[in-house]
Amino acid sequence: MPKSAPSDRPSRHTVLRSYAGEIHAEPGAVYAAIKRRLTPPDPDVTRFTADDAERLLVVQGGWWYRGEYRVLPVDGGSRIEHELLNVAGPLHFLGGFAARASVRQSAHVFGRLLTELAAELEA
Numbered sequence: 141m142p143k144s145a146p147s148d149r150p151s152r153h154t155v156l157r158s159y160a161g162e163i164h165a166e167p168g169a170v171y172a173a174i175k176r177r178l179t180p181p182d183p184d185v186t187r188f189t190a191d192d193a194e195r196l197l198v199v200q201g202g203w204w205y206r207g208e209y210r211v212l213p214v215d216g217g218s219r220i221e222h223e224l225l226n227v228a229g230p231l232h233f234l235g236g237f238a239a240r241a242s243v244r245q246s247a248h249v250f251g252r253l254l255t256e257l258a259a260e261l262e263a
Contacts, residue, residue: 164217165261204228204235
């Protein structure tokens with residue numbers, strides 16, 4: 141699979157949800173911990189791209205789903221940003237319909253990620 145730039149979103153996309161949170165841990169450690177969690181066991185099923193220099197992770201699976209995670213340095217720790225995108229092609233409107241369950245669960249899932257990262261990495 142050729143490696144494209146992770147920030148290259150498909151031309152047709154809609155941001156369904158955006159989240160951000162901070163934890164008191166070094167950005168490199170936070171990025172590495174998220175990368176461990178997101179790296180798929182089967183790269184043929186889910187497209188996964190990691191841009192270590194930018195601390196950007198992209199998971200794209202199925203026909204509509206794309207998740208982007210960024211880790212940024214802030215005073216006293218790290219800011220984690222997550223965007224959930226609909227990247228469905230010609231039937232774009234159906235992506236939003238198919239995404240309903242993922243969108244409903246996304247705040248809880250992101251909150252759990254922050255809680256787990258804080259428990260693992262905060263001193």
